[in-house]
Amino acid sequence: MFIDETTAQRIGLDRVLHRLQPLSPYGKLMKEKQKYFAPGCEDILRREWQRVHSLVQAWDLHRAKFQNVELVFHTLRDIRAVVRKACNGYVLEDVDLYEIKSFIQGTRELEKELSEIWAIPPSLRIPPVPQLWGRLALGGEGGFYLDDSFALGLASLRRQMRQLQTKLAGARREAQLRIAKETGRSFNHLGRLRVSKLDTEILEQLAQRRDLLLASETYMEVEYVLRDSQDMVALGGQLQETQQRIEALEHRVRKELTQSVVASSRRLLAACRRLGGIDLLLAKARLARETGGSMPELQAAPLELESFVNPVVNEFLAEQGLSFQPLSLKLGTTVTVITGANMGGKSVSLKSLGLAVAMAQWGLLVPAHSFRFSLRSFVFYSQQDEDPGQGLSTFGTEINSLAEVLPRRNEPGLFLLDEPARGTNPWEGSALVKGLIAWLREGSSLALVATHFPGLFNMEQVTHLQVAGLAEANLEQLEDLGAEGIRSLQELMDYSLVPGHGKIPRDALKVAAFLGLDPEILSRAAQELES
Amino acid sequence: MNKLLALAVRHKAVAVVGLAKNTGKTVTVNYLVSAASHLNLGLTSTGRDGETLDILSAEPKPSIYLPRGTVLATAKDSLRRGTARLEILAATGLSNALGEIVLARVREAGTVEISGPERTVDLKKTIALLKQRADLVIVDGAMDRIAASAPTVTDAVILATGAVVGRDLQTVVRETVHVAHLLMCPEAESLSAEARGLVASGRIGLQDSRGNVRALDLPTAVHAPLELLDYLDLEHRRLLLGGALTDEMAELLLSASRRNRGMEVIIKDGTRIFVQPVRWQKLLRAGVKVRALKAMELLAVTVNPFDPWGRQLPGPQLVESLRKLLPGLLVLDPLGEGGS
Numbered sequence: 048m049f050i051d052e053t054t055a056q057r058i059g060l061d062r063v064l065h066r067l068q069p070l071s072p073y074g075k076l077m078k079e080k081q082k083y084f085a086p087g088c089e090d091i092l093r094r095e096w097q098r099v100h101s102l103v104q105a106w107d108l109h110r111a112k113f114q115n116v117e118l119v120f121h122t123l124r125d126i127r128a129v130v131r132k133a134c135n136g137y138v139l140e141d142v143d144l145y146e147i148k149s150f151i152q153g154t155r156e157l158e159k160e161l162s163e164i165w166a167i168p169p170s171l172r173i174p175p176v177p178q179l180w181g182r183l184a185l186g187g188e189g190g191f192y193l194d195d196s197f198a199l200g201l202a203s204l205r206r207q208m209r210q211l212q213t214k215l216a217g218a219r220r221e222a223q224l225r226i227a228k229e230t231g232r233s234f235n236h237l238g239r240l241r242v243s244k245l246d247t248e249i250l251e252q253l254a255q256r257r258d259l260l261l262a263s264e265t266y267m268e269v270e271y272v273l274r275d276s277q278d279m280v281a282l283g284g285q286l287q288e289t290q291q292r293i294e295a296l297e298h299r300v301r302k303e304l305t306q307s308v309v310a311s312s313r314r315l316l317a318a319c320r321r322l323g324g325i326d327l328l329l330a331k332a333r334l335a336r337e338t339g340g341s342m343p344e345l346q347a348a349p350l351e352l353e354s355f356v357n358p359v360v361n362e363f364l365a366e367q368g369l370s371f372q373p374l375s376l377k378l379g380t381t382v383t384v385i386t387g388a389n390m391g392g393k394s395v396s397l398k399s400l401g402l403a404v405a406m407a408q409w410g411l412l413v414p415a416h417s418f419r420f421s422l423r424s425f426v427f428y429s430q431q432d433e434d435p436g437q438g439l440s441t442f443g444t445e446i447n448s449l450a451e452v453l454p455r456r457n458e459p460g461l462f463l464l465d466e467p468a469r470g471t472n473p474w475e476g477s478a479l480v481k482g483l484i485a486w487l488r489e490g491s492s493l494a495l496v497a498t499h500f501p502g503l504f505n506m507e508q509v510t511h512l513q514v515a516g517l518a519e520a521n522l523e524q525l526e527d528l529g530a531e532g533i534r535s536l537q538e539l540m541d542y543s544l545v546p547g548h549g550k551i552p553r554d555a556l557k558v559a560a561f562l563g564l565d566p567e568i569l570s571r572a573a574q575e576l577e578s
Numbered sequence: 579m580n581k582l583l584a585l586a587v588r589h590k591a592v593a594v595v596g597l598a599k600n601t602g603k604t605v606t607v608n609y610l611v612s613a614a615s616h617l618n619l620g621l622t623s624t625g626r627d628g629e630t631l632d633i634l635s636a637e638p639k640p641s642i643y644l645p646r647g648t649v650l651a652t653a654k655d656s657l658r659r660g661t662a663r664l665e666i667l668a669a670t671g672l673s674n675a676l677g678e679i680v681l682a683r684v685r686e687a688g689t690v691e692i693s694g695p696e697r698t699v700d701l702k703k704t705i706a707l708l709k710q711r712a713d714l715v716i717v718d719g720a721m722d723r724i725a726a727s728a729p730t731v732t733d734a735v736i737l738a739t740g741a742v743v744g745r746d747l748q749t750v751v752r753e754t755v756h757v758a759h760l761l762m763c764p765e766a767e768s769l770s771a772e773a774r775g776l777v778a779s780g781r782i783g784l785q786d787s788r789g790n791v792r793a794l795d796l797p798t799a800v801h802a803p804l805e806l807l808d809y810l811d812l813e814h815r816r817l818l819l820g821g822a823l824t825d826e827m828a829e830l831l832l833s834a835s836r837r838n839r840g841m842e843v844i845i846k847d848g849t850r851i852f853v854q855p856v857r858w859q860k861l862l863r864a865g866v867k868v869r870a871l872k873a874m875e876l877l878a879v880t881v882n883p884f885d886p887w888g889r890q891l892p893g894p895q896l897v898e899s900l901r902k903l904l905p906g907l908l909v910l911d912p913l914g915e916g917g918s
Contacts, residue, residue: 124669140657140658141657141664141666142654142657142666142680145666145669145680146669149669186665189667190665190666190667190668190683191665191666192663192664192665192666192683192685193663205686208686209686212687235912235913235914236608236609236612236613236912236913237605237608237913239913241913241914265884265888265890266890267890267892268890
């Protein structure tokens with residue numbers, strides 16, 4: 048497994064992927080099926096980034112055209128069920144043929160528009176179905192109707208049918224009018240002549256007539272309909288026969304059209320897959336346009352992330368009128384330790400690195416100036432929630448999840464350990480983390496460890512980074528501001544990571560003061576530190 | 579020109595709604611269609627209608643016969659049930675239980691089954707699509723879907739009534755006249771935009787004599803909360819009622835009117851009133867005025883003297899009584915003598 052659910056949620060990958068929105072059913076399916084590009088897929092992944100990147104560039108030049116392309120994707124409908132129906136031997140109905148027709152029409156339009164602004168990779172070109180299109184478009188573009196041109200003889204049969212209908216209707220109307228004239232009673236629009244039983248005279252008269260048929264009778268009224276004459280019966284027979292011939296002919300045409308669909312089914316289904324591929328690429332490009340993004344580069348070591356803007360945190364900050372301080376980070380050794388002030392963004396740094404790796408390996412551009420790394424086989428972010436369901440404390444949960452994942456240290460993975468062992472006493476905790484680091488140092492996974500424990504960064508082959516934190520110059524400002532809240536702290540904090548100077552920074556009291564802890568407590572704490 | 583059609587063509591979209599099932603609604607639709615052969619008609623329904631058998635009573639139902647050129651909106655599954663030859667024009671993306679609603683044009687005349695959208699918002703969209711392609715859109719409003727006739731959906735309404743509504747002629751006449759009156763609820767005068775907005779958004783509020791609007795924080799008016807009595811005083815005589823005007827609410831208003839005559843209730847439109855005839859009369863006598871944001875145009879009442887079990891009321895008498903009590907309104911029996 049590349050990433051577990053909790054990690055995906057913690058590092059913000061879920062939210063990023065939520066913002067990735069393909070427009071067509073095919074793109075949505077493709078998104079569901081998309082897997083991480085694992086080590087070994089370097090070439091394919093590089094090609095994927097290049098495609099997204101080229102789309103982003105083309106987008107800036109041809110906004111209007113891309114909007115048209117998006118519109119077509121929006122209207123594309125899933126035809127796979129119809130194709131399967133045809134392949135399973137059913138004769139397609141008009142509405143099915145309409146779906147196929149408007150699909151082909153849509154993809155033709157799409158390919159034409161898109162190829163003008165972007166070099167569609169050969170593996171994503173929509174296979175044309177000229178014969179099927181030629182057949183379906185017989186009745187003109189737009190909707191679908193089994194037009195007269197679909198079969199020889201259809202036009203004349205239909206003409207014949209209409210003539211017979213007109214003739215029969217005319218004959219009937221004539222007869223009805225004659226009866227109305229003779230009886231003084233008229234037929235309603237459903238061809239019924241209704242008479243009250245009080246009109247005994249007329250009723251008797253009507254009962255005598257051979258051109259009327261008793262249709263229904265209630266205790267108050269009698270209803271007659273016209274009895275067809277010999278001629279009308281003959282006409283009716285002819286009409287029925289013509290209609291049957293038309294139906295047989297139409298059925299044959301539908302059968303032939305269905306066979307054409309079956310003949311092109313592989314190409315149609317391939318078109319669906321490729322449309323899905325293009326749609327997903329477009330969605331990736333749209334996301335990159337929103338968050339900013341550059342193509343990552345692959346290099347064995349070191350891992351270098353430069354000016355990464357975490358899209359999830361940035362979105363959250365933007366709502367408060369703040370912005371994300373870009374993060375730069377270099378992992379030169381297997382294990383890197385981060386120390387720094389409370390509220391100094393250590394967790395965000397860990398999560399950001401995880402997010403950058405996961406986004407890149409999802410085939411997304413990374414919102415950074417540059418990102419150089421080698422493909423990871425997994426990303427793991429340590430979990431420290433209590434799990435009462437399992438009867439586990441914070442510490443228990445953490446150790447449990449670590450025990451599960453640490454055996455993978457010899458894979459090219461990425462461990463993000465956020466203050467490991469913070470849930471236990473500092474003496475043992477510190478020792479535990481030291482052991483952990485020593486053990487990870489011998490593996491081939493990269494590890495980024497945030498900690499407050501002293502004595503962990505002087506270890507050999509371990510890089511030490513430190514949060515720049517609250518500069519001395521800013522301290523006075525802090526006092527002036529008083530406890531105005533977290534916001535001012537965020538504005539004054541320098542979140543950048545600098546090479547560590549081998550000491551644990553002591554910002555905890557400053558931050559506590561800033562957040563409004565009682566000064567008396569703080570002065571006692573200061574006394575304690577001095578003694 | 580046919581009298582009913584002459585009234586209908588003044589509008590872009592007309593709903594035909596039945597006071598109950600088996601009031602001959604489909605007969606009325608057919609009647610309009612057959613009279614309008616020279617027009618470019620559009621047709622849809624609220625939910626399923628025009629089946630060959632009535633689902634509830636298993637009685638045969640008249641299917642709708644459409645001439646060439648008619649445009650209809652119906653669900654995919656309904657397309658194959660009928661003899662008309664249809665050109666598929668477009669898929670709407672809206673659907674009901676029978677599948678997606680499709681726009682089609684009749685290329686060879688014949689019968690069709692119409693099953694349009696069930697939700698009011700979908701119906702609005704469907705009507706808009708039909709209007710692009712037709713001179714007059716007719717909406718066959720299924721049972722209890724009187725919302726189809728709301729002035730926000732269609733421009734005018736035809737009410738179908740019949741023997742099935744009551745046990746005798748008098749009851750049928752009384753019920754029909756009552757509903758016709760409710761539907762014709764007159765438009766409110768001098769209503770501020772704020773008051774309008776409040777009613778349109780389904781909330782409750784009051785307007786005082788100077789025109790100030792105050793929204794009330796009452797969750798629903800269906801249960802007619804008694805607190806409302808505290809708010810209705812001599813200063814606040816206009817109740818803005820976004821929801822339904824129910825029997826309970828009418829009772830509450832009646833008791834309020836005893837100490838406060840000349841009250842006015844503003845509702846969205848006549849389809850929001852659900853008050854029994856007797857209580858409604860009391861309310862009117864107590865001087866309570868009920869007004870709508872927008873008046874509905876009731877075009878006509880059609881009458882079906884039969885009920886589905888063969889019982890029959892005297893058609894001409896029924897028509898005559900309704901004409902007397904609804905002066906100025908067209909009343910007709912499309913199948914009766916002189917109907918066509």
